[in-house]
Amino acid sequence: xxxxxxxxxxxxxxxMIVVLGILVFLFYPQIKANFGVESxxxxxxxxxxxxxxxxxxxxxxxxxxxxANPEHYTLYDGTQIEYLCYTEEYYKTCIMQQPMLxxxxxxxxxxxxxxxxNNCFDSLKKSYEKKAxxxxxxxxxxxxxxxxxxxxxxxxxxxxxTKDSTERFDKF
Numbered sequence: 001x002x003x004x005x006x007x008x009x010x011x012x013x014x015x016m017i018v019v020l021g022i023l024v025f026l027f028y029p030q031i032k033a034n035f036g037v038e039s040x041x042x043x044x045x046x047x048x049x050x051x052x053x054x055x056x057x058x059x060x061x062x063x064x065x066x067x068a069n070p071e072h073y074t075l076y077d078g079t080q081i082e083y084l085c086y087t088e089e090y091y092k093t094c095i096m097q098q099p100m101l102x103x104x105x106x107x108x109x110x111x112x113x114x115x116x117x118n119n120c121f122d123s124l125k126k127s128y129e130k131k132a133x134x135x136x137x138x139x140x141x142x143x144x145x146x147x148x149x150x151x152x153x154x155x156x157x158x159x160x161x162t163k164d165s166t167e168r169f170d171k172f
Contacts (some may be wrong), residue, residue: 046172049120057112066105070098106144134162
């Protein structure tokens with residue numbers, strides 16, 4: 001009888017450990033966010049900070065034909081959609097409204113996310129200063145590039161972190 005009780009207790013403990021492991025695995029992102037576990041990688045911090053705004057901007061630009069504030073547009077279900085090509089005459093070749101469409105969309109994305117990018121870098125700087133780092137951040141240019149199935153945003157900023165040693169991050 002004594003050995004049966006011991007085996008039962010070991011089985012119960014094993015089941016509890018497995019359940020605890022599954023719960024930690026399922027809820028790890030929430031646990032990480034709640035306890036403030038941050039990555040040391042500043043590029044990852046900026047990516048996580050910017051990702052949602054870039055997605056919102058792309059969705060908005062897509063709905064408006066590639067411009068945040070369309071100039072030559074038609075209304076469709078209350079949404080301004082910019083003309084890509086337009087003519088007032090029937091059966092005539094239309095005139096391109098945005099001949100450099102890719103560059104135009106890249107510039108629109110850049111303009112729409114610029115404030116958020118500055119806020120993200122300011123937040124990054126403050127988070128390292130709270131950890132007793134000496135932070136030197138030089139903000140330079142930002143570049144947006146449209147590629148197949150993804151958008152690349154590059155920052156030519158320089159971040160220098162000094163605590164016990166000095167680390168330098170050049171591109172984000």
